[in-house]
Each structure stands twice: as structure tokens, then as C-alpha cells.
Amino acid sequence: GAGVSQSPSNKVTEKGKDVELRCDPISGHTALYWYRQSLGQGLEFLIYFQGNSAPDKSGLPSDRFSAERTGGSVSTLTIQRTQQEDSAVYLCAVGYTFGSGTRLTVV
């Protein structure tokens, strides 16, 4: 969506590899969210940033998932040692405006 850029748009990775997903919002939005949408499902919350800090990480499914945000702007979601169940679309939102997502496929 306008104002939130996500890259890459598609990512295919081998099981066991690490991946980094990027969210680049327009400036001025302090609240940033990551969500995950598995095939045919609704969105599930992963993590919330207020500025550079993450007061709510309750949705991260395991310690293989981590995220950071720098300069109150760009955020990266890192998945280590990817598993096939990590295959999903990862969506970033600033406020309630969503990016176009990254479709991750783990083979």
C-alpha cells in the first residue's frame, strides 16, 4: 500500500537458511506492526514497534524469529533456520496501512 514498501516481494529459500524481510515505511509513523498470513488464513500478529522499541513481541512463534527497527523507520524481520511451516506472506503495517507483503516459500 501507499506509504509502506516491503522487500523482497517474493522469496524462495531452502529449509535451514536464514532470511531477512524488510519494511520501509514513509517517515513520521511511530507504530509499526508485522503480521503473518498463512495460506488461506487470516492475519496473525507477530510484533509491534513503537519507535525503535518493541513493547509487544507476543506473536513471535519461536526464538527463530526476531525483528528490529532502526531510526524509527526501517524494520527487518529475521527468520533463522527456516522451516517449511514458516512459508507464508509476511505483512508490515504502519498504523493500519499495510504494505504489499513478502511471500516467503521454504523448500
Added chain:
Amino acid sequence: AQKITQTQPGMFVQEKEAVTLDCTYDTSDPSYGLFWYKQPSSGEMIFLIYQGSYDQQNATEGRYSLNFQKARKSANLVISASQLGDSAMYFCAMREGGWATASKLTFGTGTRLQVTL
């Protein structure tokens, strides 16, 4: 208990007809907001309409209106004069707490709408 329930996995509507997509919610927070998003096959999440818990009037945005029945905890989306381009997944979502809390959204499982000629 599910916080957002969408009981219609799929719906069909003829072009130019109106259609209602159901959404019920569950919260004990007096301050909350309800959203509807459209997700076409391209995958993007397109914001359609928002209703705040203290809003007196039902929200409307063009062909979209939200039938908000607070006592029944329902927030149904009404699309008037359906168009072929309305074919998509539709998600209902809820934010709990006031705007100052910048809270996450909880989503329903979605309704797939198919508009036919």
C-alpha cells in the same frame, strides 16, 4: 473465545446487487475500533472502512457501509451495487483500547466474495 468471527467462508452475489458480509466480535474493552479490509488475489490489504465504538453513526465510504449493532456485537459490511472488481477476500478486524494505545489488529478468518454476471 474468538475475538473476531466471520461465519461465511464464501459468498456469491450478482453484479449490481447488494451483499452483507457478517462479522461479530468479542471484547470487554469499552473503547475499540472495527475495520474491514479487502484482499484481492494480488495479496495487498486494502482498507475499506472503520467504525469506532463510540461513533454514533454507522460508517459509510462510497459503496461500503458498516452496519454496527453494538449490543449484538456485530459489525457487518454492506457492499451496495456490487461490481466484478469486488471479488476478493474480505477481512474484519478489531483494535482494542483507545487511539493513544496504538494497539494491534485481531483479524477474522475472512469471507471470499465472488461477484457473478
